[in-house]
Ligand code: ADP
C-alpha cells in the first residue's frame with residue numbers, strides 16, 4: 001500500500017492540446033479515489049501515466065514517496081483492472097489468477113495459498129478449474145480482480161471495470177469492489193463515467209474536464225451541498 005502524489009502532471013500527445021493539463025492530486029495511503037468526467041477529458045491518460053503505460057510530458061509522479069517518472073511498469077508494483085478483463089482463454093481460472101506470480105517464479109506452495117485466498121474472497125473457489133469461456137461476465141471480472149489481488153500491489157487502478165456488465169451485475173460487483181477494497185485497504189484509483197459508481201464507491205471524487213482537474217471532494221461535497 002502506498003500514497004500516490006500527482007504533481008503538476010502534463011501529457012501532451014504529438015498533436016495539439018494537452019490531454020492532461022497540470023493535474024495535481026494527493027491520494028492518501030488506503031484511499032479510494034474515483035476519476036470522473038466526460039469522454040475524452042483525460043481519465044485514461046492519467047491512469048495510464050500512473051501505471052507507466054504512457055510517458056509523462058512534465059510534472060512528477062510519486063508512489064509511496066518514490067519518484068516513478070522514469071520507472072517501467074513492472075517496477076511500479078501496481079495492479080490494473082480493465083473493462084475487457086484481459087484473461088487468457090487457454091488457462092484455467094486458477095492459472096489466470098496465478099499468472100503474475102508465475103512470472104515472478106513464486107514457489108508453488110505460495111501460489112496455491114494465495115490463489116485459494118483470493119478465490120475465497122471473490123467466491124470463485126468452485127470455478128478454479130474452469131476456463132474463462134465458461135464463466136459469466138461477473139465471474140470473469142472477479143478473476144481479473146483476483147489477479148490484481150495476488151500481486152499484493154501497492155495500489156489498484158481500475159479503468160471502467162464494470163462497463164461491459166448488465167445493470168444487475170454491475171450493482172453486485174460494485175458492492176463487492178467496495179467490500180474488497182475496504183477489507184484489503186489498498187489505495188485505489190477508479191475511472192468511471194457511471195454516476196452511481198462515482199457516488200457510492202469512493203472516499204473522494206476527482207472531476208476532470210478537458211484535461212483539467214475541476215473539482216475534488218466527497219460525493220456529499222460535490223453533489224449534495226449547494
Ligand atoms: P478519457 O479516458 O477521459 O475518455 P483519454 O485520456 O482517453 O480520455 O483522452 C484524452 C484526450 O487525449 C482525448 O482528446 C484523446 O483524443 C486524446 N488521446 C488519447 N490517447 C491518445 C493517443 N494515443 N494519441 C493522441 N491523442 C490521444
Ligand code: ADP
Pocket residue numbers: 051072073074075078079080081103
Ligand atoms: P510481460 O510480457 O513481460 O508481462 P508486459 O509489458 O505485459 O510484458 O508487462 C511487463 C510488466 O509490466 C508486467 O510484469 C507488470 O508488472 C507490468 N504491467 C503491465 N501491464 C500492467 C497493468 N495493466 N497493470 C499493472 N502492471 C502492468
